[in-house]
Amino acid sequence: MRRDQREREFTEFYAASAAALRRTAYVVVRDWHVAEDLTQQAFAKLYVAWPRVREETRMAYARRTVVNECLSHLRRHRPETPTDAVPDRIVDAPDVRGDLDAALLLLPARQRAIVALRFLDDLSVAEVGRLLGIADGTVKSQTNRALETLRKRLPQLALEELR
Amino acid sequence: MTDHDLATLLRADVSATEPPGALDPAVPLRMGRRRIRRRMALGGIALVAVVGAATVVPFALLDPPPGEDRPADPAPYDAEEMPRIMDEHVRTVLDRHVGSLGPVTFSAQPEAISEELPPGRYDEAATMRVTYGSVIHRYQVSVLHAGSEAEGPVRRICHRETAARMAFVCRVTREDGMFVVQTLRAFQPTGVNPLNDRGYTVVRTDAVDEVPPGRLFFERSVKVIKSDTLLTYVTERVRAPTLLKANQTFKVPVDDLVEIGIDPALAIPVPDTP
Secondary structure (H helix, E strand, C coil): CCHHHHHHHHHHHHHHHHHHHHHHHHHHHHHHHHHHHHHHHHHHHHHHHHHHHHHHHHHHHHHHHHHHHHHHHHHCCCCCCCCCCCCCCCCCCCCCCHHHHHHHHHHCCHHHHHHHHHHHHCCHHHHHHHHHHCCCCHHHHHHHHHHHHHHHHHHHHHHHHHH | CHHHHHHHHHHHHHHHHHHCCCCCHHHHHHHHHHHHHHHHHHHHHHCCCHHHHHHHHHHHHCCCCCCCCCCCCCCCCHHHHHHHHHHHHHHHHHHCCCCCCCCCCEECCCCCCCCCCCCHHHHHHCEEEEEECCEEEEEEEEEEEEEHHHHHCHHHHHHHHCCCCCCEEHHHHHEECEEEEEEEEEECCCCCCCCHHHCCCEEEEHHHCCCCCCEEEEEEEEEEEEECCCCEEEEEEEEECCCHHHHCCCCCHHHHHHHHHHCCCCCCCCCCCC
């Protein structure tokens, strides 16, 4: 493949997909600057692999690379302190956005990635399983655990929805 | 909480906090190109190693066991070699775009920057600099130890600069783990004669029209923060009456300024103070 063709195709694909992938990365790492860096690094890897990646699988490849970059970054930096002791109930929690941030940070990194892929990117259980290289059953159980944690941390959300 | 609640909440959070502005494809393109170049170089080294081994093995069988004749270690840092190394590395990149770069001017300064170090004392340098061109179109690369310029929240500082209209552009990216700050600024000389290269002050972006066109300079700068104290500055500065004219006059793409800035050969240790 000629370099100018590769760069033209890559730039078009980047323009169409980078922002969405940065959002996915943000949900996983909870920092926009880090999300941007990791997205750029993932795209650099995609650029190297470009001639080998079929057009129909580019988005899946890019998404997998972004998520892997995020998980590797979190493994190296460990900003989170996952805990089993999630508070049963938050009595006074009016700041839903701040709560969401705190609640997501309670999740282990991979659960956060599953939440991002399923609820932000709207991927199916099977697609998430393929992307992360785990069984469908694991995706389901991890999703359930993540939702359980989030429900405990964000009880007011469902109530607000019901009003 | 339903699935729908969570999806709605995530999207609201993302759209409320997402920074404005599009992502720049130049960054991954540059990183990707560099990865490819590095792989090709490693492939070349591996090929040489294989050919070398094939040539050496028959002789090795005849040779005595290896003793003192080990491969040489990489050359240790030699401050006196830095003028040549800096010129070679910088010239290789600038030559792609600048027809006749002309001779290099090298300078080395200790922490007291008013002093100029002579050859033989370059190991005391806290700053080493190569300069090409003339006052009206100058290329300069500086390698320096300056903790005050390497510290601080880079992105916030950059944001403050543009908010205060001290720069037309200030962008922060990461390259190989290093912060890279790209800026575009206007300057005017401090002296009366604009061609006396005696220092410049920044012109606010909203005050450019107030400066006589003959006194306006524009500078593209790339600052690479390599460690807690080590920085590389790469600049191209032109005299131009307007920003538009300056943009037409710049010769070296920012990507190539970055390539110079992140070059690992452009580094000096913390100076020996006598």
